[in-house]
Amino acid sequence: MHFFLHPTSRAPPPPGKEAGHMSQGVNAQAETSRDVKSRTQTDTLRTLAQHMRNSIELKNRVFRGRSYPNSFIGSDAIRYLINEGLVETVKDGESLGEALIKAGEIVHVTKEHGLKNKGYFYYFAQDAPFHGGVTQRSSSSPPQSWTHLFHGLGKPQTRTDSTYQPQIISALANGDLNSTAIDDLLNRELKQSGSTLKKLNISPLDKHNSTLLENVHPLSWKDPMPPKGKYNLVVLGGGTGGLVTAAGAAAVGARVALVEANLLGGDCLNAGCVPSKALLRSAKVAHTVRNCKEYGINIEGKITVDFGAVMKRLRRLRASLAPNDSAQRFSKLGVDVYMGHGSFTSKDILTVNGKNLRFHRAVIATGGSPNIPGIPGLKSVPILTSLQVFNLTVLPPKIAIIGTGPVGCEMAQAFTRFGSEVHMFLRGDMPLRKEEIDAREVLMTALENDGVIFHKQIKFKKVEMAKEGTQNKVTMDKNKEFPDILISIIKERKIETIRVNTVIVAAGRRPNVLSCGLDKAGVQFHPLRGIKINDHLQTSNPAIYAVGDCASAYHFTHVADHMARIAVRNALFFGSGRMSGLRIPWCTYTDPQLAHVGEYERDLKRRKVEYQVQKKEFKDVDRSVVDTLTTGFVKNPCLFFRYGVQILLKARSDKILGVTIVGSYAGDMISEISVAMKANMGLAELGSVIHPYPTAAEAIRACGDLYNRTRLTKTTHRLLRGLLEFRRT
Numbered sequence: 001m002h003f004f005l006h007p008t009s010r011a012p013p014p015p016g017k018e019a020g021h022m023s024q025g026v027n028a029q030a031e032t033s034r035d036v037k038s039r040t041q042t043d044t045l046r047t048l049a050q051h052m053r054n055s056i057e058l059k060n061r062v063f064r065g066r067s068y069p070n071s072f073i074g075s076d077a078i079r080y081l082i083n084e085g086l087v088e089t090v091k092d093g094e095s096l097g098e099a100l101i102k103a104g105e106i107v108h109v110t111k112e113h114g115l116k117n118k119g120y121f122y123y124f125a126q127d128a129p130f131h132g133g134v135t136q137r138s139s140s141s142p143p144q145s146w147t148h149l150f151h152g153l154g155k156p157q158t159r160t161d162s163t164y165q166p167q168i169i170s171a172l173a174n175g176d177l178n179s180t181a182i183d184d185l186l187n188r189e190l191k192q193s194g195s196t197l198k199k200l201n202i203s204p205l206d207k208h209n210s211t212l213l214e215n216v217h218p219l220s221w222k223d224p225m226p227p228k229g230k231y232n233l234v235v236l237g238g239g240t241g242g243l244v245t246a247a248g249a250a251a252v253g254a255r256v257a258l259v260e261a262n263l264l265g266g267d268c269l270n271a272g273c274v275p276s277k278a279l280l281r282s283a284k285v286a287h288t289v290r291n292c293k294e295y296g297i298n299i300e301g302k303i304t305v306d307f308g309a310v311m312k313r314l315r316r317l318r319a320s321l322a323p324n325d326s327a328q329r330f331s332k333l334g335v336d337v338y339m340g341h342g343s344f345t346s347k348d349i350l351t352v353n354g355k356n357l358r359f360h361r362a363v364i365a366t367g368g369s370p371n372i373p374g375i376p377g378l379k380s381v382p383i384l385t386s387l388q389v390f391n392l393t394v395l396p397p398k399i400a401i402i403g404t405g406p407v408g409c410e411m412a413q414a415f416t417r418f419g420s421e422v423h424m425f426l427r428g429d430m431p432l433r434k435e436e437i438d439a440r441e442v443l444m445t446a447l448e449n450d451g452v453i454f455h456k457q458i459k460f461k462k463v464e465m466a467k468e469g470t471q472n473k474v475t476m477d478k479n480k481e482f483p484d485i486l487i488s489i490i491k492e493r494k495i496e497t498i499r500v501n502t503v504i505v506a507a508g509r510r511p512n513v514l515s516c517g518l519d520k521a522g523v524q525f526h527p528l529r530g531i532k533i534n535d536h537l538q539t540s541n542p543a544i545y546a547v548g549d550c551a552s553a554y555h556f557t558h559v560a561d562h563m564a565r566i567a568v569r570n571a572l573f574f575g576s577g578r579m580s581g582l583r584i585p586w587c588t589y590t591d592p593q594l595a596h597v598g599e600y601e602r603d604l605k606r607r608k609v610e611y612q613v614q615k616k617e618f619k620d621v622d623r624s625v626v627d628t629l630t631t632g633f634v635k636n637p638c639l640f641f642r643y644g645v646q647i648l649l650k651a652r653s654d655k656i657l658g659v660t661i662v663g664s665y666a667g668d669m670i671s672e673i674s675v676a677m678k679a680n681m682g683l684a685e686l687g688s689v690i691h692p693y694p695t696a697a698e699a700i701r702a703c704g705d706l707y708n709r710t711r712l713t714k715t716t717h718r719l720l721r722g723l724l725e726f727r728r729t
Helices: 023-054 074-083 090-102 146-150 168-173 181-186 188-200 209-217 242-253 266-270 273-290 308-324 327-332 406-418 437-450 557-575 600-605 622-626 666-678 681-687 698-710 716-726
Strands: 059-063 066-073 106-107 121-124 232-235 257-261 338-341 342-346 349-352 356-363 368-370 398-404 421-425 453-455 459-465 473-475 480-482 485-491 496-499 502-505 509-511 544-546 586-587 593-598 613-614 647-649 656-663
Touching: 023 074, 023 090, 023 121, 023 308, 066 074, 066 716, 074 090, 074 121, 074 349, 090 106, 146 209, 209 266, 209 308, 209 327, 232 242, 232 557, 242 257, 242 266, 242 327, 242 544, 242 557, 257 349, 257 356, 266 273, 266 308, 273 308, 273 406, 308 327, 327 338, 342 356, 356 557, 398 496, 406 421, 406 437, 437 453, 437 593, 437 656, 485 502, 496 681, 544 557, 544 716, 593 666, 600 613, 600 656, 613 698, 647 698, 656 666, 666 681, 666 698
Parallel strands: 232 257, 232 356, 257 338, 356 544, 398 421, 398 502, 421 453
Antiparallel strands: 059 066, 066 121, 106 121, 342 349, 349 356, 368 509, 459 485, 473 480, 485 496, 586 593, 593 656, 613 647, 647 656
C-alpha cells in the first residue's frame, strides 16, 4: 500500500506487567507520545477530507424520493484517492475510506455502508445533517456514558461478576443515600445522573441494564438544532406508538422530530411486554420441570428456582432488544431525536430543552402510567408497579397483588410458580371481568391449582406497615429486610388481615396527559379517559393526532403500532384510515392463555343480536392429547375442556362475530381468526382451509366442520339419502 497514512496504524501498546518497575514519569511520557500520535493521525485525516471535499462534486442527490443535499458518490471518492496517488487499488481506497469514517470525517447518508466504489451517497462531516448523538468524551470531561459512569465506583461482588457499583449507584437509584453521603461519595455530575436514574426506574445497574440505558436513554445525548422552517411531523413520546410513527414518516422522506423524556421503547420494551414474557417463560419452565414425571422424566434431588438468575436472564434479553428502539438507530433513520421533556407552547410549536420545534403536523404518543387505586394507606407503604417489579433481584416470600386484570393474573401465576405465596383480592368472584364467564372460571381454576390464594367479594379497609414489635422480619439480603405489610379487608362483614412482604399494584393505567401543555395546543382531554380523538385519530386541533394509551381504551402494543400507521397516512398524505376499521385481538399470557377477538356474548345479548355458538374442546384435538395438554396440570380437566375454542356466529349465517380461545396456544391461534374476520371470510370457508396435522389450530377447522353439519337440513339429508339409494339400484 502507498497511503501517506496507513488506515489501520496503531500507537504502541501500553507497557505490560513486565514494565511495572518503570517510573511513573516514563509511563506518563509513553501516554503523552500515544496521545500525540493519535492527534497527528486525526489531523492528517481531517486535512485529507478537506482536500477531497474541495475536489469532488457535491450536489443535491435524490434516492427513492428522498433528497440528500451536498452529498458525493463513493466511486468519485475512490477515483480521487487513486488519481492523487494516495492509494494504488480500489481495495486500498476503501480501506482508507474506513479510516475516514471511523474518524468521523465522512459518513454514508444512512450510515449503512463504509466507503464503497459504488454509487452510494456520502456526506463530509460538515455537510451531514445532525439528528442528535452522544457527545464525545475527553479525558477531563465527566463520564459521557452510563458504562463509564458506573465503572469502578464499587467493587464487583466477584471477579467474574459483571455488575458495576452494586452498592453505591444502586443505592443512589433507589434513593437510599442521604445528601451527606452523596456529597461524600459522588461529584456533581454523578448526583445529576443519580436523579435521572431514580426517574428512569432501572436497577440493578449491571452490564445488561447499562446496555439498555446506553440505547434508550444515552447519558450525554446532544440534541440537534431545529430547522429554520417547520418539521413535517413532530412526535411527542418514544414508546411503540411514537417510534412507529417517527420511523414510518422518516421512511417516506418527511422531516421528523422525536421527543422522549424517559426511556425510548416505552413500557413495551422496558416495563411491559418484553420483560413480563421473559419472566413468564422462566415460570413455565419451572412448572414443567416440577411436573416432568407426566412426560416420563425423573429428576433426582430438589428442584429450586434461582430467582436472581431468572431476573438476570430477563435483563439480558431486554438489553439485546434495546438497539431496535435506540436513540442511535432512529438518528440513523434520519429522525431528529431530542431527549427531554416536551410541552406544547402553542398550536404549532412544541418546546423541549429550550428549543422550539415548529411543525406542520404533530402526533402525541405519551402513553400511560400505572394507576394507583385510592385504598386507604396504600401510598404509605412500599409498592411495586410494572415500573419497579422487574427490578427485583430477590424473590419476595409473600406477595399481595392488587388488580385482577391480565397483568395481575400473569404476575400472580409467575411468582407462585417461582415459590412465593401469592394473594389476589377480588371484589367479585373471578378475575378478568371483561372476558367470557366460562373462560374466567377456567383461568381462575388454573391459578388456584398453581397455588394462588384468592380472596373473593372483599372490600379493602386499609393497608399499613406492621407496627414495631409485631413484625415478622424476613431477610432480603445481607443488608436489608423485606418490609412487613398488613392488608386489612372486609369479607362477609368481618375484618381479615393478610400479612405480606411485597405489594404489586396492577390496577390498570392512566393516560399521560397532564404535563405536556395540551391546553395551549388546543387539544381536549380528560385526565382519566385521555385525549379526545375522532375516528381518524385527529384531536380537537386538526393539526395534531394522538395514538396509543394516551388516547385509546385498548392498552396494547399492537394497537399503538397500528394507530401509528394510520396517523402517518392521515397526517402526511390526506389518508382516510379509521380506528373503527381495526379488528383488535388480545391475549392474556397465563398458562393456559386466554385470547379473544370481536364481540362477547353479553354484547350480542345487549344489542339483541341473534347468534349461534360453535365450540371445540381441546380434549378432542389430537395435538393437545399427545402434548399432555388435555388435562395440563389442572385438577379438573372437565372444567378446563368445557372450553377450548368458542366461536360466535350470526344466526343462520357463518359470519364470525367473536371468538374466545383458552389453551396453551391461544395467543398464536387467534391471529387466524383475526385474518378471517378482516377478510370477511366465514366459518364455512375457514373450515375448508387445510391445516397441518397435528396442530392445535385444527380446533378452528373442526368448528368449521361443526357449522357445515348444521347446514344439512332434514330435507337436504332426505334428498341426498334418496339419491344414494337410487344410485345403488
